[in-house]
Amino acid sequence: MPEEETATVQSIKVDSVGDFRFPERNKFDAGRGLTEKTIDYICDVKNDPDWVRDFRKRALKVFLEKPMPTHWATKDLENIKFEDIRYYLSDGERPKRTWDEVPEDVKNTFDRLGIPEQERAFLAGVEAQYDSEAAYSNVQKAVSDQGVIFVTSADGLKDHPEIFRKWFGKVIPTADNKFSALNSAVFSGGSFIYVPPGVKVKHPLQAYFRINSENFGQFERTLIIVDEGAEVTYMEGCTAPKFETSTLHSAVVELVAMKDAKIQYITVQNWSSNVYNLVTKRGVAHENAEIRWIDCNIGSRLTMKYPGVVMKGRKARGEVISIALASDGQHQDTGAKMIHAADETSSNIVSKSISVGTGRSTYRGQVHIPKHLKGCKNNTECDALLINTNSRTDTYPAITVRGNQHATQHEASVSQVSEEQIFYMQQRGLSEAEAMSLSVNGFINDLVREFPMEYSVELKRLIDLEMEGSVG
Amino acid sequence: MPETVLDMPNSPETKESAAEATSILSAGPVAAEPGMPQWFRDGQAAAWGEFAAAPMPVRKDEAWRFANLKRVAALDSFAPADPVSGEAAAQLVKESKGLAEPCARLVFANDHLIHESDGVRELREQGVLCLPLAYALMEYGDLVEKHFMVAEVELGSAKFAALHRARVRSGTFLFVPKGVVVDRPIEVFHWASGDGAAIFPHTLIIAEENAQVAVFDHFCSAAEGEAHFACGVNDLSAETGARVTYAAAQQLSAKSSAIQINSTTVGRDAEIRQLQAQLGAGWSRTESVSHLTGPGANSLMLSAAVATAGQEIDQRTLQHHESERATSDLLYKNVLFGDARTIFAGLIQVDERAHYTDAYQKCRNLLMSDEAEANSMPGLEINADQVKCSHGATTGQISEEELFYLEARGIPPESAKRLIATGFAFEAIDRLGNPAIQDLIEALVEQRFANLAE
Numbered sequence: 001m002p003e004e005e006t007a008t009v010q011s012i013k014v015d016s017v018g019d020f021r022f023p024e025r026n027k028f029d030a031g032r033g034l035t036e037k038t039i040d041y042i043c044d045v046k047n048d049p050d051w052v053r054d055f056r057k058r059a060l061k062v063f064l065e066k067p068m069p070t071h072w073a074t075k076d077l078e079n080i081k082f083e084d085i086r087y088y089l090s091d092g093e094r095p096k097r098t099w100d101e102v103p104e105d106v107k108n109t110f111d112r113l114g115i116p117e118q119e120r121a122f123l124a125g126v127e128a129q130y131d132s133e134a135a136y137s138n139v140q141k142a143v144s145d146q147g148v149i150f151v152t153s154a155d156g157l158k159d160h161p162e163i164f165r166k167w168f169g170k171v172i173p174t175a176d177n178k179f180s181a182l183n184s185a186v187f188s189g190g191s192f193i194y195v196p197p198g199v200k201v202k203h204p205l206q207a208y209f210r211i212n213s214e215n216f217g218q219f220e221r222t223l224i225i226v227d228e229g230a231e232v233t234y235m236e237g238c239t240a241p242k243f244e245t246s247t248l249h250s251a252v253v254e255l256v257a258m259k260d261a262k263i264q265y266i267t268v269q270n271w272s273s274n275v276y277n278l279v280t281k282r283g284v285a286h287e288n289a290e291i292r293w294i295d296c297n298i299g300s301r302l303t304m305k306y307p308g309v310v311m312k313g314r315k316a317r318g319e320v321i322s323i324a325l326a327s328d329g330q331h332q333d334t335g336a337k338m339i340h341a342a343d344e345t346s347s348n349i350v351s352k353s354i355s356v357g358t359g360r361s362t363y364r365g366q367v368h369i370p371k372h373l374k375g376c377k378n379n380t381e382c383d384a385l386l387i388n389t390n391s392r393t394d395t396y397p398a399i400t401v402r403g404n405q406h407a408t409q410h411e412a413s414v415s416q417v418s419e420e421q422i423f424y425m426q427q428r429g430l431s432e433a434e435a436m437s438l439s440v441n442g443f444i445n446d447l448v449r450e451f452p453m454e455y456s457v458e459l460k461r462l463i464d465l466e467m468e469g470s471v472g
Numbered sequence: 473m474p475e476t477v478l479d480m481p482n483s484p485e486t487k488e489s490a491a492e493a494t495s496i497l498s499a500g501p502v503a504a505e506p507g508m509p510q511w512f513r514d515g516q517a518a519a520w521g522e523f524a525a526a527p528m529p530v531r532k533d534e535a536w537r538f539a540n541l542k543r544v545a546a547l548d549s550f551a552p553a554d555p556v557s558g559e560a561a562a563q564l565v566k567e568s569k570g571l572a573e574p575c576a577r578l579v580f581a582n583d584h585l586i587h588e589s590d591g592v593r594e595l596r597e598q599g600v601l602c603l604p605l606a607y608a609l610m611e612y613g614d615l616v617e618k619h620f621m622v623a624e625v626e627l628g629s630a631k632f633a634a635l636h637r638a639r640v641r642s643g644t645f646l647f648v649p650k651g652v653v654v655d656r657p658i659e660v661f662h663w664a665s666g667d668g669a670a671i672f673p674h675t676l677i678i679a680e681e682n683a684q685v686a687v688f689d690h691f692c693s694a695a696e697g698e699a700h701f702a703c704g705v706n707d708l709s710a711e712t713g714a715r716v717t718y719a720a721a722q723q724l725s726a727k728s729s730a731i732q733i734n735s736t737t738v739g740r741d742a743e744i745r746q747l748q749a750q751l752g753a754g755w756s757r758t759e760s761v762s763h764l765t766g767p768g769a770n771s772l773m774l775s776a777a778v779a780t781a782g783q784e785i786d787q788r789t790l791q792h793h794e795s796e797r798a799t800s801d802l803l804y805k806n807v808l809f810g811d812a813r814t815i816f817a818g819l820i821q822v823d824e825r826a827h828y829t830d831a832y833q834k835c836r837n838l839l840m841s842d843e844a845e846a847n848s849m850p851g852l853e854i855n856a857d858q859v860k861c862s863h864g865a866t867t868g869q870i871s872e873e874e875l876f877y878l879e880a881r882g883i884p885p886e887s888a889k890r891l892i893a894t895g896f897a898f899e900a901i902d903r904l905g906n907p908a909i910q911d912l913i914e915a916l917v918e919q920r921f922a923n924l925a926e
Contacts, residue, residue: 371842386859387857393852396851397850397865400845400846405869408865408867409864409866410863410866411863411864412850412864414852414859416859
């Protein structure tokens with residue numbers, strides 16, 4: 001039925017690279033709404049061990065008890081209809097190991113997103129999640145021979161419980177916030193990665209997340225453990241077609257970097273503009289370890305995401321590099337959380353946001369340096385660029401420092417593209433839109449360089465697209 | 473029953489009724505004094521209702537983030553203040569020495585006027601009303617009503633503003649008519665006396681078109697061993713082209729608590745420069761809001777704080793740009809000793825049409841001990857483009873290089889540290905632009921450092 005599917009694709013107005021959908025063919029559907037029955041359904045379908053079932057049920061209680069954090073967060077959260085959301089959908093099949101085995105429509109989806117080419121080009125492993133479960137998962141032989149485990153979190157908890165249970169839910173406890181509790185109750189999909197001591201994974205590992213069904217909530221759970229002296233880079237991308245009703249994506253990502261380990265976690269988020277993207281991401285860095293979050297938010301209706309690093313060991317380092325583009329009707333509420341818990345730890349936050357049209361970008365940050373530590377350092381820089389007169393930007397940092405052996409600095413600025421710059425470029429024959437995108441690209445250029453080439457090219461293209469309709 | 477009190481020099485003293493000698497949080501509105509306009513008395517009763525109905529701050533309130541709420545709960549231990557005796561009042565007047573040549577001086581003790589200088593009458597001749605609030609209410613009720621506590625309390629202490637409204641009985645009412653320039657500062661002392669006494673100092677300054685005036689408020693404890701609570705409100709308004717300078721030195725005893733709620737309105741081409749020196753009180757919270765309502769308006773908000781062991785200084789600010797082409801600049805500097813805590817939460821808010829805004833905000837903390845804690849929350853909310861806004865917050869300690877430089881010149885380490893800390897605090901003070909007030913505040917800061925060294 002490839003012809004039918006092609007027809008479906010064409011009938012949907014395509015306004016961005018991810019805006020297309022295929023018919024649903026779900027064998028398992030937990031239905032709408034969230035009760036203990038939903039949890040039981042998910043556990044039965046997934047054949048979860050008992051401890052997972054208990055974990056989920058406890059989390060459900062916490063989720064129901066916790067109020068919405070609207071005393072500081074946007075009131076838009078109240079528009080999420082938890083009772084209308086479908087919490088689990090899957091075709092009931094195991095992730096495919098070769099591209100040919102993947103069902104045609106799913107393959108078409110990921111073909112359109114360019115995944116097989118990317119894999120051929122430079123990825124060491126890729127996993128693609130379609131609604132609740134991974135549809136395709138492959139790790140290059142060279143990497144698995146080194147002892148690297150890269151599987152879905154479901155396989156991780158069944159096949160590697162000795163590593164998985166030790167860290168699962170430890171970095172981000174269930175009760176951390178309402179949405180981490182929700183994820184803990186209904187999680188499915190996501191990656192589990194373990195890198196053994198001393199192994200440096202040369203090429204990035206990648207996951208791709210795709211929501212294909214209306215009213216569907218995606219709740220993947222990712223756990224990455226990098227053992228002593230090992231290194232890994234992980235990239236994730238997300239897309240969804242634009243549905244009539246809004247969709248929820250609420251992930252939990254936990255990273256553990258053991259002594260001297262390095263983790264780089266790259267996200268390019270391009271959900272369609274009616275996805276609520278409420279994600280909790282945190283890493284623990286042990287002695288002399290380094291965790292870097294490189295985070296780019298372009299899509300979604302509302303993103304609330306504050307990647308964090310708990311620097312638990314001496315000389316641990318944490319970094320968040322964040323780019324947010326808020327277009328008409330979007331609210332990018334992003335930031336960073338840096339918890340210093342050992343001497344001589346250092347953290348760096350660089351955040352750049354661009355608000356276009358009625359878009360709103362918010363930086364929210366927390367830096368905490370508690371008592372009796374020595375030689376901790378934090379540097380925070382937030383720059384915001386406003387494109388139109390009705391654009392909005394906010395900055396809400398909170399910095400706590402105890403003791404006189406540390407140094408912190410925070411700086412933020414808000415500006416717009418100067419009329420002189422635009423005039424100068426127009427004088428030299430550029431259109432206003434071209435001049436604008438050149439300026440905007442210049443604004444984020446130093447951060448874009450941190451992304452892999454494919455992503456930075458894509459990012460520039462997206463900014464050009466956004467700028468076309470925004471000037472005037 | 474309390475007798476009539478005109479809040480004037482040498483007026484007979486009153487004793488609060490026995491029923492009022494309870495906690496200030498359950499005392500009810502202050503006993504009505506005959507001669508007060510009806511709107512004012514009604515307002516006091518209504519405000520008590522609001523105060524009683526409003527919940528105490530809780531940990532989840534963003535406006536009270538990082539604040540130690542035990543300090544707020546402890547306000548329960550304060551009681552309404554009794555008037556001071558004639559002898560004690562005379563002593564306090566003698567101690568009310570600040571500026572060398574103020575153009576007028578008012579001295580209040582426990583919310584009663586105990587002294588006013590001859591300058592007040594001279595000002596009157598220029599058409600400047602510099603009056604105790606109680607007197608202004610009786611004589612210029614309509615004028616006061618137009619400006620009295622009209623601003624919304626936005627930064628968390630609406631409950632305590634209501635308490636102030638219900639309990640206020642005096643303070644300064646200053647009205648400078650169009651075009652009048654008062655060249656020397658007006659100085660006001662607010663004394664609290666008697667252990668556990670709560671006072672409600674009020675300052676209301678209105679500068680009409682192109683008027684100019686400078687005011688310096690002192691908040692002091694009669695005895696260092698006593699505990700006092702000063703719950704003050706000060707509202708400043710500069711109309712088109714006016715210039716107002718306002719400084720406040722909070723020097724309450726170590727056991728005292730203070731809440732100061734400020735609202736500033738700066739009109740077209742007007743300028744308000746204000747400075748707070750936080751030099752006392754175990755717990756002090758200030759909320760300062762600056763509304764920029766006309767093009768060309770300029771607001772300067774400065775603070776210098778020296779916090780010592782056991783002290784918490786909690787400062788919340790808002791620079792609200794309602795009009796285009798206005799400028800605001802904030803510089804708060806904190807020096808922390810012992811296990812002192814400071815909290816700074818500042819927000820620059822730029823409204824949708826406020827283009828060509830220029831707004832700056834900076835909080836700098838100098839930590840002198842390993843126990844001190846500085847919390848900074850510098851915020852921005854920008855709803856317009858074509859703006860220049862930036863904020864910064866830094867926390868650090870004295871650098872080894874600076875110390876080495878001074879030690880190399882024979883200055884002992886302790887003195888060198890003090891010298892650097894003093895210079896750090898002076899940086900904010902020096903920007904006020906009123907040498908007489910700056911010199912006095914700098915002397916107070918130096919004295920504070922000297923007391924610490926003992």
